[in-house]
Amino acid sequence: MANALAPEAHYNFFSSVERSFDKAAQFTKWEKGILEQIKACNSVYRMRFPVRVGSSIEVIEAYRVQHSHHKLPCKGGIRFSEEVNQDEVMALAALMTYKCAIVNVPFGGAKGGIKINPRNYTPFQLEAITRRYTAELVKKNFIGPGIDVPAPDYGTGEREMSWILDTYMSLRPGEVDGLGCVTGKPIAQGGVRGRKEATGLGVFYGLRELCNVKEDMEKLGLEPGLDGKRVVIQGLGNVGYHAAKYFYEAGSKITCLIEFDGAIYSEKGMNPDEVLKHRQETGSILNFPGSKNLTINMEGLEVDCDILIPAALENVIDADNAPRIKAKIIGEAANGPITPEADEILAKKGVIVVPDMFLNAGGVTVSYFEWLKNLSHVRYGRLGKRFDENMNIHILQVIEDLTGKKVSAQERKFIAHGADEVDLVYSGLEETMYTALHEVREAYMKNPKINDMRTAAYVAAIDKVGASYEQLGIFP
Template sequence: MSTTNYSFFGAVEQSFDKAAAFTKWDKGILEQIKQCNSVYQMRFPVKMDDGSIEVIEAYRVQHSQHKSPCKGGIRFSEEVNQDEVMALASLMTYKCAIVNVPFGGAKGGIKINPRNHTAYELEKITRRYTSELVKKNFIGPGIDVPAPDYGTGEREMAWIVDTYASLRPGEIDAAGCVTGKPITQGGVRGRREATGLGVFYGIREVCNMPEVMSKLGLTTGVEGKRVVVQGIGNVGYHTAKFFRENGAKIIAISEHDGAVFNPEGLHEDELIEFRKKTGSIVNFPGATTITNTTDALELDCDILIPAALENVINGDNAPRIKAKIIGEAANGPLTPDADEVFAAKGVLVVPDMFLNAGGVTVSYFEWLKNLSHVRYGRLEKRFTENLNTNILGQMEFLSGKKVKKEHRDIITHGPDEVDLVYSGLEETMITAVNEVMDCWKQNPSIPDMRTAAYVVAINKVATSYVELGIFP
């Protein structure tokens, strides 16, 4: 996979072709969907703190405009290249289609190692990149809306929106040119934990399907399920948190330098605190340390969540994986060889292309917030609280009984922004899982859930193209 001949975009096209065989669409429509519409490769000079000039290589790819605007993150990495950005842009198109978010796919990348630059240098690079996008009309709330990705975060998004607004004076919707911003700059509450929460909602929905769990030899629900999480970064941490809080046992967590195992369950916050003090999760008190971190993937468990690296499960170690369900929280943690092994073994792989779509889903909510210029919950929160208080008061009067304070607070609570974001994300993930599962049931010859997800995406994008009249 790491050879110079390997093409990430080519691998995505192979998965696309595999799924396209299960659709009815004309070859020309399929070819149009598969290709990237626009590829912007740029070079620009930036003066470093020591006075030297560095020429920065960067990209922005718009895969599809069947829906506008395009949407996709910007990553800072020395590994950035055109093939990778094209592949990630195409996956964004399919991801947005599956979770019913009305965006076309896009992706951006700047070929730098952010650790090798000061904050001031990163700011200059980010702002220059933004100005280059503005020049070519490759950014805007109705054109192309970036977001954070590997190596970027709220800080970089704040620089982007400030640069865009300064170059587009008077544009009232300027805040909608990028998502993943700080709350004070138009961001939305719940964005940080969105991907991990989406992973939990997606797996939970699968676990609530009796016929699926029966085939896997598992009971319904997430309660009591033994979960192994690979990676304790933002996504892995929140995934572990939501599973634990809902009754699952996090029996192992692995990191790059080792893993820890406790059959009675781990607490992610305690592990994070230990790592802050020691610099590692290794030798966490009350747990067994596993020196070879990849060995944790092969532990006996019900659910395995790879939430860190690409290609960690391949044709070599897949036969030794004991999990019944694998939820791809990371991008591309399984190779195609591993998919074939798991399909033959009857292991259910819930694919990354929609399972980790919580980030783009909540980015959509942030974009809507920016366009509406009002915080979620501001209009209805007090009305809902007053209404519920009155209803509860009438029930207490008629029954002659008083509701306990803790129950009263729950019943009368009006939704805050984060409540509405969580609710919208839950609805999105439940709907997406059921759409993919229904597609798979209707065509049992589809080999796995990943192919079924591609079929759902292709059908939605192709329908949009036809309805737009592009193919009369």
Template sequence: MATNNPAADQDTHFFGDVCKNFDYAAQFTKHDAGLLDQIKSCNSVYRFRFPIRRGNGFEVIDAWRVEHSQHQSPTKGGIRYSEMVNEDEVMALAALMTYKCAIVNVPFGGAKGGIKINPKNYTIQELENITRRYTVELIKKNFIGPSIDVPAPDYGSGEREMSWIADTYATMNPGQLDAMGAVTGKPIALHGIAGRREATGRGVAIAIRECVSVGEDMQKIGLLPGISGKKVIVQGLGNVGYHSARFLAEFGALVVGLCEFEGAIYNEDGLDVEAVFQHRKATGSILGYAGAKKEFKNSHDGLEQPCDILVPAALENQITEANVKNIKAKIIAEGANGPTTPEAEAIFYKNGGIIIPDMYANAGGVTVSYFEWLKNLSHVAFGRMNRRFEENTNLNMVNMVEGITGVALTPLQRSTIIKGASELELVNSGLEDTMIRSYHEIREIYINNPKIGTLRSAAMVGAINKIAVSYQNLGIWP
């Protein structure tokens, strides 16, 4: 059924688009048709409504939780707070989570949640009531638990909401030692993990850096290898977009454009990401930033400015048949879920571009959520058991070398060598290793079968093969 909102109409095809990508990739595998159908389908779709008190009356809230695949347990996926969310979107995002976890070798099935509200229209107390009631509904139907289904933040939600979920779950499950493992993305003080907040953006930046480091691939699209000096436009200055831009700048890229819903800014000589962020925080808009040479009232105009790399890190369906021909970037790195339609992707590849697919590019969040889940189950922070031992071992080695050589190190040199790894450093190391290994797994599939055509299809082929093995190990398929 059509609506008066074109974006909403397009969203009703999101799950279909994911299934199209699956079907195309499936032809490059040798699995039974029934097994492929099982992998593709959503196992459980829970749609529910609940009332909350507002003022002197009540409001009924629509909500969903979808568990796409239980080939690995628990299932895992964020909860989206948006007035645009619908069942099709939640199903699509749950499916993407399944494939995403497989791509980066995280042992979860895919899930996703949605609450149909605009958080800006509610007080903190009302948001807490909605979140806690949503959690209660999940508990009643056994749709949440450290070994069942583990939610996380998504668009419109964050650490605060996850802390409410954790507290509600623990309250309704007294004595459960692993209760904090029922949700990830929690504040550090409530058994969260260092590095989770910026994990998705850091993962996007690492994915881009790895992609542009392959000289052979860059030569084909007319770019020099290496991230240094690459001009980047980022759409979205939320958690993913902000951290993607910040880490890309740290790696040596030049962030020339930033786009938000209120408009876009551009400067071919580069923008100070932190300064733009603070300007928006103070004024409510990126427009009016003194360091911008161009401003656009229409955010989508910002996507079409000259750059080497475009990072859509806002919402889905941002690059379509209507605007893809105006995109000047050679590489699109999908920080958001589903920002490029299949039709637009086909045109972009035909014109010689590369798309780093969302299933891989934005998997940093679930990777570090996995680390947080492991921390909650083990009840020990990373580095706590071995950091001092490492430092003492390194100190003994330094003292021995100094004694043998007679060369004294400076205090800075000593502290650099002696230092043991903190939780944040271990998390970032694990994330970087995951993103680098996964990229080259995808690229190897892509290179070894030219008919696959895109990195997205190559990633999907790899995911299907891994999920199929899991089902076969369960004894369901021979």
């Protein structure tokens, strides 16, 4: 069975981002010099440092790229992967700039990476590598709550963020806002509730809102809403699983799930929680009861469906397989899953591609909420939750007295509930994705020469970043 999750990349990732930028730039008002400044990576820090691994010393290659300083701090995840290279990190940092602009998060874009396979190291060795990396960032002033705020990415999570925080605080003792130097932390160390599911939930909110736009659905021959829509998801990691979970709960049918070791298909749909349980018990999603295995996992991308969600790696849809894609909507939960050549093919076919730089911004949005929480030094909902509950109960009591009717205990509990942290995080994320989708869609609709939502998203992002530079007075 084929086990390649994605075809080998044959082009420069950063150049493809610049190519998309240039395509959109012609639809903006900014002069060439400003566009060049927006497009350029401001700072690239490539480092090598020694770490003892077992009985030998290993030299680790790592990066931190700050793409834009139009707003500070810079923001972007840190990934641990053998595939990490300068080109990839620069491209992802650029996408972070545009992503933050689209969802109205006041950060410049950044990205980091350490060129290792974390499976080859013990937790103790990973801790040593992470702490040394953090010390190198501190040394060059590439981390701090007002400078550059990392977050989890591929191969990292709460554990690595807690190591970064502890290292930073030990090197910057007494810094009152020090908790804001990194996001994606455990709750006990200043993290925010809702961060883990944020990206997958953001994907759900964004695509749900698109599917509620009646005129767009009519063009695709679909009914508005998510109920009954056939969904294919590539990647059952954190993002893919949560996206699948929320679509399933909304009444969609998860007809195909794709992983590195194979793909499974069921016309009736599958419960992602049951698939996850099956994988935990057997080590694979293959042979899930009620489904059939696909001979080649990448064939799952070509299954007939309404919504396709690539939530794994870059370049999985290219000029070769794009003509065979049958999905009517593609939601890019992963970074860069569609090549520029494939973009053109899909646009001609009338497929709506909801771009990564908007759709997977749920993570950075909730990271922004975590950063604000750290700077305010108070948990969301702590000040107002009880007041709201008491007020709601009082209003309900007045209405019951006036009408002579009583609500059920279940309804009383729902009405009385005051928002706690996770409620406010979900609400803020939903509002962010709703607003951003319609901003991108507006840019798409008002210019008939723009033939895809990715270009429209770049136009919206470029305009916001350009306006920031103009307001700073950098270009008199």
